[in-house]
Amino acid sequence: MKKVLAVGVIAAMAATMFTACGSSSSGSSGSDSSGKISVISREEGSGTRGAFIELFGIETKDKDGNKTDNTIKDAEITNSTAVMIQTVQGNKSAIGYISLGSLASSVKALKVDGNEASVENVKKGTYKVSRPFNIVIGKKTNAASKDFINYIMSKEGQKIVEKEGYVPEDTSKSYTKSDASGKISVAGSSSVTPLMEKLAEAYQKVNSDVKVEVQESDSTTGITSATEGVCNIGMASRDLEKEETDKGVKSKEIARDGIAVIVNKDNSVSEITSEQVQKIYTGEITKWDELK
Structure with a gap:
């Protein structure tokens, strides 16, 4: 059964949860990098998950184009970037993935196919695990x-x-201030949210007549909210599907981001191949010593 960790976890509850996770997945504070791998993933609707399973071949398509997410059923599910980091930080057997821009010193990013997860390598194209940060423009723009x-x-x-x-x-x-005023809402991807908050803060300093409210959820919710006019601008950390653009919304790429594959800092593993990531997340590789 999937275990879902909520965003609003207070520190004490989080510590308890991590302990519980360790007992159920042979993973946490007492383990080492030779035991069972604790697979951590994001929730359905997450743009980071969508890009991750596509880039690593975890998602497959049939002849009619129907997609299947083959992530193992007992993967632990987290519903934000912050909770993903907390979960991997608290579980020595864990493997997960986050936005490169959100990478924290509390976890370790693995080299993928011999390439370090860095902005420079994303720019050069040597680190190929990357995706767009999009804004979604709908009927209330x-x-x-x-x-x-x-x-x-x-x-x-x-x-x-x-x-x-x-x-x-x-x-x-260069930006030229207009006479625009009022309040706008931006909603969607938890990966895009930290960057959007910085952009909103800087923008309101040069145009104090506009108030920007940023609401964190996931990419699919952001796209849907922009489509239905619930928010003015959606945020998505993936490309839009045809059925989404067919509903009248457009996307614009505002940045490019890498996806970092992360493990606990005490894990001795420092690099991994794309094939190994795919096999871990589909259940073919279950123990860390199988990577050696």
Whole structure:
């Protein structure tokens, strides 16, 4: 049975949860990197999960184009980037994945196919586990929303993208403040949220007449919210599906991000192949010593 960890876990509860996880998956504080692998994944609807299973071949398609996610059934499910980091940090047998821009010193990123997970390697194309950060533009993209988007895509906005550890879009266009005012809501991907919060903070300093509210959920919810007019701008850490764009929304890439494959800092493993990641997440490899 899947174990779902909630975002709003207080520190004491989190510590208890990690202990419980260890007892059920032979994984936590007393284990080493030769035992059973604790597979940690994201929830369905997560753009990070969608990109991860596609890039590593965990997702398969039949002849009609129908997709199947082959992630093992007993994978532990986390519903945000922050909880993924906390879970891997607290479980010495764990393997997980997060946005490269959210990588913290409390966990260790593995080299994939001999390449370090870094912004520079994503730029060069040597680290191939990368995906777009998109904004989703729907029926409620008003004048204030358009002005904020202009800021995001400007030279000033893309400097923030680079500063926060993502690959920026090429642009030489400077932002020019408009007379837009009011309140806009941005909702969606938990991977995009930290960057969007930085962009919103900087934007409101140059246009204090607009208030930007950023709400964290997941990519699919962000796309749906933009489509239905629940929010002004959606956030998605994956490309949109045809059936989503057929409903009248458009996407715009604001940055490129790598996906880091992470393990506990005490794990002796330092690198992995794409094939090994695929086999771990589909249940073909179950123990760390099978990687040696």
